[in-house]
Amino acid sequence: MRAVAVKELKGRPEVVDVPRPEPGEGEVLVRVEAAGLNPLDWKIADGMLEGALPYAFPMVMGVDFAGVVEDGGPQARRFRPGDAVYGQVVSEPVGGGTYAEYVVVEEAGSIAGVPASVPTTVAAGAPTAGMTALDIVRAAALREYESLLVIGAAGGVGTFLTQFAAAHDMRVIASTHGHDQRRMAAFGAAVTIDAKEHSMVDAVREEYPDGVDALVDLASPTAAEFAANAALVRDGGVALTTVGVADPDAQYAKGVEGINFQLSASAELLDRLGQEIDSGRVVVPIENEVPLDQAPDAVARARAGGSRGKTVFIP
Ligand SMILES: NC(=O)c1ccc[n+]([C@@H]2O[C@H](COP(=O)([O-])OP(=O)(O)OC[C@H]3O[C@@H](n4cnc5c(N)ncnc54)[C@H](OP(=O)(O)O)[C@@H]3O)[C@@H](O)[C@H]2O)c1
Numbered sequence: 001m002r003a004v005a006v007k008e009l010k011g012r013p014e015v016v017d018v019p020r021p022e023p024g025e026g027e028v029l030v031r032v033e034a035a036g037l038n039p040l041d042w043k044i045a046d047g048m049l050e051g052a053l054p055y056a057f058p059m060v061m062g063v064d065f066a067g068v069v070e071d072g073g074p075q076a077r078r079f080r081p082g083d084a085v086y087g088q089v090v091s092e093p094v095g096g097g098t099y100a101e102y103v104v105v106e107e108a109g110s111i112a113g114v115p116a117s118v119p120t121t122v123a124a125g126a127p128t129a130g131m132t133a134l135d136i137v138r139a140a141a142l143r144e145y146e147s148l149l150v151i152g153a154a155g156g157v158g159t160f161l162t163q164f165a166a167a168h169d170m171r172v173i174a175s176t177h178g179h180d181q182r183r184m185a186a187f188g189a190a191v192t193i194d195a196k197e198h199s200m201v202d203a204v205r206e207e208y209p210d211g212v213d214a215l216v217d218l219a220s221p222t223a224a225e226f227a228a229n230a231a232l233v234r235d236g237g238v239a240l241t242t243v244g245v246a247d248p249d250a251q252y253a254k255g256v257e258g259i260n261f262q263l264s265a266s267a268e269l270l271d272r273l274g275q276e277i278d279s280g281r282v283v284v285p286i287e288n289e290v291p292l293d294q295a296p297d298a299v300a301r302a303r304a305g306g307s308r309g310k311t312v313f314i315p
Contacts, residue, residue: 152219
């Protein structure tokens with residue numbers, strides 16, 4: 001089958017021909033109709049899971065998928081051939097990714113029926129970013145707060161999070177890297193700050209001299225940058241990063257400890273995400289549908305920056 005893989009850690013993604021995987025016990029074979037692009041894909045290809053899990057090369061990239069169950073291995077009972085499914089998969093050994101015509105998924109893993117209201121090409125953009133945003137609402141107890149500053153709001157997680165927070169009547173201040181005002185307003189942001197053109201810190205301080213209630217930082221790569229953003233949170237508020245740069249010993253404001261959020265993907269979370277999509281409370285922000293053969297270039301572009309919403313690859 002055709003797939004997009006790296007032949008070594010930090011290697012260049014390329015289109016390859018690899019054997020079609022076989023489902024083992026408790027696993028299903030899914031014919032991939034679309035695979036979603038996430039920064040996690042190149043982080044894994046660069047060795048993020050080294051030491052935690054073995055890798056197999058060529059390492060087929062990708063974790064998000066949507067498609068149709070083709071076959072089941074022994075003891076696979078949750079799904080039947082023909083079921084439309086979506087989810088997130090990290091294989092062991094790492095390398096059985098979703099940038100491929102087929103992927104094998106454990107039935108007990110993060111796989112669920114595709115939300116009925118959207119085609120698989122749209123559903124494939126939802127699992128990682130949508131589950132992350134949904135779970136951040138819980139982890140940061142966002143419903144208790146009124147104002148939310150989102151750094152990196154225009155990307156995959158940020159676009160989902162802005163919609164969820166706005167649906168809970170939060171006032172979202174979206175910080176982006178570009179002219180995203182109209183797009184983010186459509187997703188429910190009250191204010192959008194282009195951090196390349198304006199001082200985000202000054203803009204937030206002017207409106208919230210005592211600080212915002214909550215910060216979700218999806219972008220700052222260093223502890224110092226996260227701390228500078230967390231200084232915009234009021235006493236007793238909450239500050240969370242998805243990039244793991246919060247210092248567990250730091251007090252960012254009175255009563256504010258930084259949360260290093262880590263997604264625990266699950267079928268239950270996917271089901272809840274599906275309900276949010278089907279209810280119309282959240283739209284899967286698909287920006288690009290790209291043929292799988294062009295995935296290597298699309299990954300290189302995404303790595304260089306400028307991502308908006310979600311990109312999906314079509315085998
Ligand atoms: N811990 C977890 O469980 C977990 C789960 C999901 C995601 N993540 C991580 O969370 C991060 C975000 O994920 P994603 O899928 O949303 O990524 P994404 O789609 O690439 O979006 C990131 C967005 O942030 C923008 N950005 C970067 N620096 C910025 C800044 N200083 N101010 C404002 N905007 C800025 C980017 O724009 P430019 O490219 O134009 O700068 C881009 O629009 C990634 O590092 C991902 O790996 C972690």
